[in-house]
Amino acid sequence: MKCLFLGDVVGRAGRDAVIEKVPSLRESLGLDMVVVNGENAAGGFGITEEICQAFYGAGVDIVTGGNHSWDQQQVIGYIDGDTRLMRPLNIAPDAPGRGAQIYNLAGRKVMVINLQGQVFMEPNDSPFRAVDKALGNVRLGATVNFILVDFHAEATSEKMAMGHFLDGRVSAVFGSHQQVPTADSMILNGGTAYQTDAGMCGDYDSVIGMDKGVPLDRFAGRVIRARMTPALGEATLCGVFVETDDTTGLATTVAPVRQGGRLAPAWPVS
Numbered sequence: 290m291k292c293l294f295l296g297d298v299v300g301r302a303g304r305d306a307v308i309e310k311v312p313s314l315r316e317s318l319g320l321d322m323v324v325v326n327g328e329n330a331a332g333g334f335g336i337t338e339e340i341c342q343a344f345y346g347a348g349v350d351i352v353t354g355g356n357h358s359w360d361q362q363q364v365i366g367y368i369d370g371d372t373r374l375m376r377p378l379n380i381a382p383d384a385p386g387r388g389a390q391i392y393n394l395a396g397r398k399v400m401v402i403n404l405q406g407q408v409f410m411e412p413n414d415s416p417f418r419a420v421d422k423a424l425g426n427v428r429l430g431a432t433v434n435f436i437l438v439d440f441h442a443e444a445t446s447e448k449m450a451m452g453h454f455l456d457g458r459v460s461a462v463f464g465s466h467q468q469v470p471t472a473d474s475m476i477l478n479g480g481t482a483y484q485t486d487a488g489m490c491g492d493y494d495s496v497i498g499m500d501k502g503v504p505l506d507r508f509a510g511r512v513i514r515a516r517m518t519p520a521l522g523e524a525t526l527c528g529v530f531v532e533t534d535d536t537t538g539l540a541t542t543v544a545p546v547r548q549g550g551r552l553a554p555a556w557p558v559s
Contacts, residue, residue, distance in 0.1 A: 290397060290435045290535060292322040293546060294463045295528035296470070296487030297355070298330040299498030300519025303490035304340060306526045308347040310548055315348045318530060318557065321395035323348055326439060326465040326487075327374075328355040333499060333519040335360030338367045341374050350394055351375065353403040355441035355466055356410060358386075377405035377441060379419035389423040397434040397535075400427060402459075404451070406442025406466070416440065417454055424458060429538040436538065437531075441466045445485050452483040460538050461531045463487050468497040470527045470545060470552070480539030488527030493551040495520035525550030530557035 293314060298307055311323055325344060327336045335357050344352055354376040359365060368374050368386035378388025389402045402423055404416040420438065429436055436459035440451050448464040455462050457479025464471070470488025477483050491498035496505070499517045506513045526549055532542040544557035 290322065290395070290399070290460070290533045290538075291318060291320050292324065292435065292437060292461070292531050293318065293320050293528055294437065294439065294461070294487055294531070295323070295325040295490055295526065296465050297326045297328065297468050297489040297491070297498070299468065299489050299491030300329070300333045300521070302492045302519060302521050302524040303498065304330055304343065306490050306524035306549060307349065308343055310526050311348045314546070321397070322350050322399060322435070324351045324353060324401060324437060324439065325349045325490075326355065326441065327352040328357040328441070329489075329498065331361050333517065335364060336374070337361050337363060338371070341371060345373065351392070351401050353401065353439040353441070353465070355405060375401060375403040377403050377413070378423060379404055379414040379416045388419070391433060398432070399435040399437070400433045402436065402438045404438060404440045404442075406440065406444060406447045408442065408444035408447045410443055416442075416451065420451075420455065429458060429460065430536060434535060434538055435460045435533055438462045440464050443467065445471075448485045452477060452481065456481045457539070460533045460540060461529075461543070463529050470547065474529060474543045474545050476540045476543055480537065482529075482531040482540035482543035484529045484543070484545065487529050488525075488547070490526050490528070491524050492520035492522040493525050494522050523550045525552040527552070
């Protein structure tokens with residue numbers, strides 16, 4: 290199984306990069322599955338039905354979310370009807386949508402789990418207890434062929450802990466939310482692929498995807514009333530590639546993917 294996970298898509302620059310580059314990446318990497326974190330895709334805050342459909346049309350299979358999942362009000366009435374759009378599993382139990390789902394893709398059963406961290410984030414249920422429950426009747430290599438976890442969290446320590454907590458139980462644990470790609474892609478001892486943060490799909494001549502003006506004013510202590518808006522320069526597409534053994538579901542290859550924009554390119558090993 291070959292899967293590409295793309296980190297937070299920020300605004301129009303990030304959307305354009307995903308829509309432009311995913312079709313060629315599917316072909317060149319022989320991808321069976323593409324998962325994108327889209328929670329910042331609509332003007333930097335939330336996602337809409339129209340953006341989801343544009344992603345699907347470009348070859349994205351699943352869109353995950355995070356703490357900005359609900360910033361566009363229309364998504365509340367939309368998400369229940371779109372089984373390919375996810376939100377964090379461990380938020381309010383009566384929230385619409387789904388945080389864990391099994392799909393049939395490329396002739397395989399694949400599970401995607403979307404979690405949100407607790408450290409430095411708004412209060413929610415324990416992601417560790419939530420993922421344990423979601424995996425209760427699921428066995429990698431038996432009931433499903435592949436399991437991907439998008440852990441949308443702030444603290445690197447919490448993300449690393451989740452990787453070790455799930456090592457050998459899932460195919461991959463990839464972090465999102467911090468929007469800067471980390472240099473620690475690896476296969477853990479039990480066979481689970483891991484990277485602390487996949488990085489963002491957005492303009493890196495920015496402050497985590499946002500035009501520099503307002504964040505700089507805020508950090509400098511200036512009194513401002515403006516709302517942050519996404520930077521609109523050329524985006525870098527950032528993500529992680531993982532290939533797994535079809536029998537065990539465990540990782541055989543993991544590597545960062547970066548294309549375009551300001552960051553140095555990175556490609557998976559063959």
